[in-house]
Amino acid sequence: MKKIFITGGSGFIGRVLINHLLADGFKVHCYDLLKFRKNSKNFKFFKGSILDKKKISNALKGCEITIHLAASLGVLNTEKNNLDCLETNIIGTKNVLEISVKNNIKKFIFASSSEIYGEQKKFPISEEAEPKFKSIYGLSKITAENYVKSYNQKYKMKYNIIRYFNVYGEDQRQDFVISKFTKNIKKNKNLTIYGKGNQIRSFCNVEDAAEGTLEIIKRAKVNNVYNVGNNLEPISIKNLAKKMIKMSKKKIKIDMIDFKDSDRSKDREIYKRIPNISKIIKDTKYKPKKTLEQGIKVFFKKYAI
Numbered sequence: 001m002k003k004i005f006i007t008g009g010s011g012f013i014g015r016v017l018i019n020h021l022l023a024d025g026f027k028v029h030c031y032d033l034l035k036f037r038k039n040s041k042n043f044k045f046f047k048g049s050i051l052d053k054k055k056i057s058n059a060l061k062g063c064e065i066t067i068h069l070a071a072s073l074g075v076l077n078t079e080k081n082n083l084d085c086l087e088t089n090i091i092g093t094k095n096v097l098e099i100s101v102k103n104n105i106k107k108f109i110f111a112s113s114s115e116i117y118g119e120q121k122k123f124p125i126s127e128e129a130e131p132k133f134k135s136i137y138g139l140s141k142i143t144a145e146n147y148v149k150s151y152n153q154k155y156k157m158k159y160n161i162i163r164y165f166n167v168y169g170e171d172q173r174q175d176f177v178i179s180k181f182t183k184n185i186k187k188n189k190n191l192t193i194y195g196k197g198n199q200i201r202s203f204c205n206v207e208d209a210a211e212g213t214l215e216i217i218k219r220a221k222v223n224n225v226y227n228v229g230n231n232l233e234p235i236s237i238k239n240l241a242k243k244m245i246k247m248s249k250k251k252i253k254i255d256m257i258d259f260k261d262s263d264r265s266k267d268r269e270i271y272k273r274i275p276n277i278s279k280i281i282k283d284t285k286y287k288p289k290k291t292l293e294q295g296i297k298v299f300f301k302k303y304a305i
Helices: 012-023 053-060 075-080 082-102 136-155 177-186 206-219 237-248 278-283 292-302
Strands: 003-007 027-032 043-047 065-068 107-113 158-164 191-194 224-228 254-257
Touching (some): 003 012, 012 027, 012 206, 027 053, 043 053, 053 082, 065 082, 075 082, 075 136, 082 107, 082 136, 107 206, 136 158, 177 237, 177 292, 206 224, 206 278, 224 278, 237 254, 237 292
Parallel strands (some): 003 065, 027 043, 065 107, 158 224, 191 254
């Protein structure tokens, strides 16, 4: 039974991924600043920051695989706290890599982001697309990716990099769009859209994202980058709002707000994201299963809409 060390395991993707790992027979060492309880003999929680090498070393002992999810994220948070974002996402990743090498970790899985692609001209976006990040967060993630590749080059530690595309789920923070829309619908408030609402996103349910991560751990070709997402239902933010209002059967309006009044400037916005997931489908058994409507229904059920 393989033992996995997972940073950021108490986070949105981490909690769901841990459920999948335990169900698949792995032992899990969860490392995070936020306490996470799991009633399983194969689960242990360790509290600590990825900036604390000593605590990382203690939590990682005896593990064979590292999954590095911990990061500073969120548009408003990372733009307002640039230095914290850079330190956490770059220095933190370097620390986890360093301790992983010292403990002879066999494989390092790094959670990156579709933010690194920025604004592309060719769609769907493949792993070979040139990074054109627009944000400090995107910069921090592509820099961390290069640290992972450099550690492989120097120390021969096998790795995989995962670029997640717009993962969502009912336990996501409420500053993310589907959570935000659901909260407003529950309160019978208008839905706010920035710009014209023509931004295209391809939403991937967190259960599918976790399953994709598990598939990469088990079956992917080592030393490769993989997009993880759902390419089946690209949708504009305006149409997402209309869809959710229609599903709620409520009479709610949409407010169009100028970018200057949003948490993301016009120049910072990415207008189209559609992932090419042919690589992960070819190399593993991954296939996104949950439709957007199914995912939204789970939100509505949780919020009693």
